[in-house]
Amino acid sequence: MTTTTATPPFIRLHPQDDVLISRQQLLGGAVVEGIAVRGIIPPGHKIATHAIATGEPVRRYNQIIGFASRPIGPGEHVHTHNLNMGPDKGDFARDYAFGADVKPDAPRLEATFMGIKRPDGRVATRNYIGILSSVNCSATAAKAIAAHFSRQTNPSALADFPNIDGVVALTHGTGCGMDTEGLGMQLLERTLTGYATHANFGGVIAIGLGCEAAQITAWLAHASLKEGENFRTFNIQDTGGTQKTVKKGIELITEMLPRVNDVKREPCSASHITIGLQCGGSDGYSGISANPALGAAVDLLVAHGGTAILSETPEVYGAEHLLTRRAVKPEIAEKLVNRIKWWEHYTEINGGEMNNNPSPGNKAGGLTTILEKSLGAVAKGGTTNLEGVYEYAEPVTAHGFVFMDTPGYDPVSATGQVAGGANVICFTTGRGSAYGCAPSPSLKLATNSALWQRQEEDMDINCGEIIDGGSSVQEMGRRIFELVLATASGERSKSEKHGYGQNEFVPWQVGAVM
Missing domain, CATH: 3.40.50 (Rossmann fold)
Incomplete structure (x- = not known):
């Protein structure tokens, strides 16, 4: 980056670059590195440092960022009107050079933070209770359960549990209308697994509808997950409806609260x-x-x-x-x-x-x-x-x-x-x-x-x-x-x-x- 005693109105990132980056709006006639600016250059935009012919590559960071779609004059604004990916849509040679820049590891340092140690050795940065939905159909019930424990609307619900950061409902718009063995289902199940087992969750409940493609029982089997006192799952259809589901979810989380709250932060x-x-x-x-x-x-x-x-x-x-x-x-x-x-x-x-x-x-x-x-x-x-x-x-x-x-x-x-x-x-x-x-x-x-x-x-x-x-x-x-x-x-x-x-x-x- 170019620096002088007075901060210049532009930035040059590399000596071989074809463009400068404006620090502020530049008006036509302003002089940048001896080049007269043409027109208005908005902050953060590019200025050509020399003439660039149609089809020539344009470099920033000394790397190709595109090709001139028409002739570009010195001092001209370089943007979508005169720069594109080129006729090959960016399919130009790039040297992958596997491992060429691998370097020795830096000396190990030992900073610490105040984390929450889980029984399995993982360390958390937060201590939440999560409510996951297997399908969009159970999202409303999940949100209603979380709302019961909101510190904004129901301050007393978590008043006795200061070590719990909150109860959150993580819902989504999928879970059905999809191939039960396809890539989409695999991605959804992996995501739900990662959240259900995340160190930042001290407790989790997962709620389904019951007839959806993303069956909770199939997910648990695929992920080798088992229920426990701080991980519970159930379906709306088995429970008997929305109100009963919300009531059951509130009861399960209420049981978890003392256990999830029983943590402390310590140097990690x-x-x-x-x-x-x-x-x-x-x-x-x-x-x-x-x-x-x-x-x-x-x-x-x-x-x-x-x-x-x-x-x-x-x-x-x-x-x-x-x-x-x-x-x-x-x-x-x-x-x-x-x-x-x-x-x-x-x-x-x-x-x-x-x-x-x-x-x-x-x-x-x-x-x-x-x-x-x-x-x-x-x-x-x-x-x-x-x-x-x-x-x-x-x-x-x-x-x-x-x-x-x-x-x-x-x-x-x-x-x-x-x-x-x-x-x-x-x-x-x-x-x-x-x-x-x-x-x-x-x-x-x-x-x-x-x-x-x-x-x-x-x-x-x-x-x-x-x-x-x-x-x-x-x-x-x-x-x-x-x-x-x-x-x-x-x-x-x-x-x-x-x-x-x-x-x-x-x-x-x-x-x-x-």
Whole structure:
């Protein structure tokens, strides 16, 4: 990043880049690196540093982000009107170089946080009771049970149980009209299993209707789950109706309360922290400030033995070669490449293409192609070795930096990460996001100070200080890491204070709805 005694109005990310990034709105006639700006350049958008002919590649981060769709003059705004994926839709050579950038592990560090130790040795960052629905048909009953224990509407229900963070209903819109043996059912069952066994749940009940495709008995058998005093399941049809179901659910949770409340926080190694990495409402600054700062925090967490999960496969498309080079084993890199190929096929048979992304909001913020967005998104993963690649909602067993295959849609992606074991979510945003993810706390990282000032009530930290010249990426990474430790120790995130987390449970639905 270019720095002078007076912060310049632009950012150069690499000497070989064909574009600069505006720090502020630039008007025609302004001079940037000796080049006169043509027209208006919005904040976070790109400025051409030299003439670029039609069909020539355009580089940012010294990586190809697209190809000129018409001649681009020096000082001209570079965006959707003159930059695209090219006639080959981004199918240009990328050097996967499996394992080429693997490096020795950093010296092990030993930070701690105040966690909740479970009897099986796992460590929680929160202590919730969860109500899961097997099917959309049982969602209303699940929500009614949770409402009974709401601290907002019924303060007395949990008054004697201060160590319980809340009772949450995690419902969804699927569970029937699907192939009982298909991929969609497998994903749903994996997701429900990950939540039912999540360390942040001290107790769980699961409610079905009774006749749905997603039979609770089949799910328990497939997942090798058994009921116990803090894990109970039942169906509306067997119980005798909605009112009886709500009554039974309240009674079961009331029985659990003293047992779930019987916990305490104590010093635990940071190796028990697993962060799910998310970005949503990205802008032109995401890959410059919040994402690389989060990457620096990931490097710190990995050095302390912790785990970070990068996801959103459509949003690493075009930058996957930066991950395969860090894979500790060829089969790990190969698995990532295979997931990319699966997505190319999946989007094609659904009449789309991988460059359907970025979203309109991303483009308004300065991101032009999925290649550009992906290069910035990958920065969330820091610089350490890639230790594993997981399919959606699979339990993450490796320590260190890993990848999970998920869609780019934030609620679906984060749901898979939490099912895999993430007990904290870190979510970067440039356009603004309001999001939470029970039972795991979610931290919002603003990419720019304008967003921080406009939407501070939803943001947990302002990474825009990097753009403003008030902080370095490494300094901000340290602050994020310390905030993660504090949050894992029980400090509430802003999304938790607003009550986010229940409606954001969205399992990935694939296949025909029948």
